[in-house]
Amino acid sequence: MPELGPCAVCTIPAENRCAGCKTTLYCSKEHQKQDWKTHKFLCKPPLYKEGSSPELGRYLVAARDIEVGQTIITETPIIIGPKQVTPPVCLGCLKPGPKARCQLCKWPLCDEECPGWDTNHAIECAALVRAEKPLTFSDLQKPHAAYEAITLLRLVLMQKKSPKKWKLIQEMEANEKKREPSAEEKKIVQFLLTYVGLSKWGPTWDTSEKTLHRLAGVLQVNALDVRLPHGGEVMALFPTTSLIEHSCIPNIRIVFDPMCRMTVSASKDIKEGEHLQTMYTHALWATFQRREHLFSNKQFWCKCPRCSDPTELGTMFGAMRCVAPDCGGFLLPTAPLEAGADWACTKCVGRLSEKQIADLTGHLGQIVDEALAQPTESSLKDLLEKLNAVTHENHFRQYAVKHSLIQLMAKNVPTKDELDEKQQLCEHLLKVTQTLDPGGARLAVYEAVICYELHNALVGRAQKENDDSLLARAKVLLLRVVYLLRFDEHLPEGQLATVATKKINEIEEKIGKS
Known part of the structure; x- marks a missing residue:
């Protein structure tokens, strides 16, 4: 490749x-x-080989046993560019908030001598120079549909820049028979055909409207979101990793270095013959949300073990309390793999439609988002009481609130009861997190924060109770933080691993003196 x-x-x-x-x-x-x-x-x-089936298409399977943490694939992207919805970015290094202009095409750059000009922007600069109706610089200093066309244009230009890459792109799945181009996609394609002038590039280029829509499908089906060290997100297309199939219980972890090179490693032991699986959607969504998102964006309905289980691996992550008075039961989907199936109570005959559940969940989401915009310990505790009246204690809306709450609790001089309360809440969240994502494939940062805050509670208890065993347990939690964030040194959350390492040394000194 x-x-x-x-x-x-x-x-x-x-x-x-x-x-x-x-x-x-x-x-x-x-x-x-x-x-x-x-x-x-x-x-x-x-470590892997390619397989195929009518249902899955092409996929990757373990060619031999793979141990947890073992690197399976390392590769750089075929192309990288702005996401479908993006604020203004430098077309060279893709840093948000560009201040300068390219001297040739006049599109935004972070600096006139941007180090990414040659590797990224040079690909499309000559094409943008020839545009018949140039956009003004002020147009591109705000969110603009034109940015969404750049990544698609970079795919088109691979026809001549790298025929080998173009061949790989042509082999990628686009779901042409299943997907219907959105109004936004049609707008982007017309932008390339008319503004950039692809319709006039001549017979040596394949720039038909049909081809552009197929390439848009390739991006929708295969591209991955990549967080950059300087902020913002972009999308990137990788040749091998695009073959890894989806599961809501992934067995691999995907990370990116500052140069957007990808490393795929095993998040748990993988036996020979097992499929390599990642997650295309959000791990902290309930089943009906994940499945709808996957169908809308990837054109398939997930049937993984988590989606197939109404309780979501026993976590009750989407469960609602029954509306019947004094029932005490919980509403769960009667058929989680059937879109639109009713939800039924675990104790009585109470039922709600999936739409009613979705509407209620959406309403709760608005309330939670407002509360998390300016959170305080007391406001979040009050919100949890209200949420507990309508949802299971493990519900994903409660999870979001509790995860923020543990970071606000006991910041000054906590009492023993406050430390106990924080410890119990952290242990509760940790159990749910490790059940949904035992290897830290998708929730590594969430788990790291929980472990760090639980360590804080244990250290506080150790000081009050003079108990070194609590310090020893706190050290184990900090080691877990460092392990989970070992790939994130270049990202903001990587700072937590640095702090954790310092705290480990402090604990070792305390234990050594006692």
């Missing part, structure tokens, strides 16, 4: 993989032969 990393001999961009391990890269056959005397001792069969 093209341009996935440096040559093992000379480090220049390489396009040829070793046929044995399929991981080591070479720029030429000569360098591959030169390196074989050393590489033959390291060359191992790949």
Whole structure:
């Protein structure tokens, strides 16, 4: 696969993989032969292989047993660009809030000498220069539909820039028979055809309206969101990782470095023959929300074990309290894999339609969002009492409130009761989090925050009770924080791992002195 990393001999961009391990890269056959005397001792069969089926299409499966934490895939994106909905960004480094302009096409850059100009913006600069009706710089200093067309344009330009990448793009699933182009997508395609002038590029280019819509489908089905160190998100298209199928209980973790290179590692032990699975949607949504989101964006209905279980692995993550007086039961979907199925009480004959559940959940979401905009410990506790009257204690709306609450509790000089309360709440959240995502594949940051706040409660208790065993447990939690955030040093949450490391040293000193 093209341009996935440096040559093992000379480090220049390489396009040829070793046929044995399929991981080591070479720029030429000569360098591959030169390196074989050393590489033959390291060359191992790949950890994964490709499979296919009528239902799933192409997918990846473990070629041998893979241990938790083991790196499975490392690759750089075919293309990277602005997401479908984005504020103004530099087209070179994709940093938000551009202040300068490209001297050639006049589109926004962070600086006239942006380091990302050559690797990113140069791809489309020549095309934008030829635009018949240039947009004004002021137009592009606010959210504009034009940004949404840039990533699609970069795909089109791969036809000549990198025929190998273009071939990979052509092989990717676009769900052409299942998806219906949105009004926004049609607007973007027309923007490229008319404003950029793709309709006049001539017979050597495939720039038909049909092709543009297919490429938009490729992005919708395969592109991944990537958080950048300087803020904001972009979308990127990867050649191999795009084949990894979805599950709401993923077994791999995907992380990105500051250069947007992706690393896929096992979030739990994976046996030979098991499919590699990631998560295309939000882990902290209830089943009916996740499934609807997947159908709307990826054109399939998820049937994974979590979606198939009305209780969501026993967490009751979407369960509502029965409306019948003095019932005490909970409403759960009667058929979680059937869109529109009623919800029924676990104790009485009470029922609500899925639409009623969705409307109530949406209303609660508005209340929660307003409360979390300016949270205080007392306001969140009051909100939890109200939520508990209509939802299960593990409901995802309560989870969001509790996760914010633990970060506000006992910040000054807490009493023993306050520390006990915080500890119980943290342990409650930790159990739910590790049930839904035991390997930290999707909820690593959430779990890290819980572990850190639980450590705070235990340290507070240890000081009051003079109990080193509590400090020892707190240290274990901090080690978990560092482990969970080991890939996030370049992101804001990575600072928590630095703080945790410092706290580990402090605890070791306290234990050593006692």
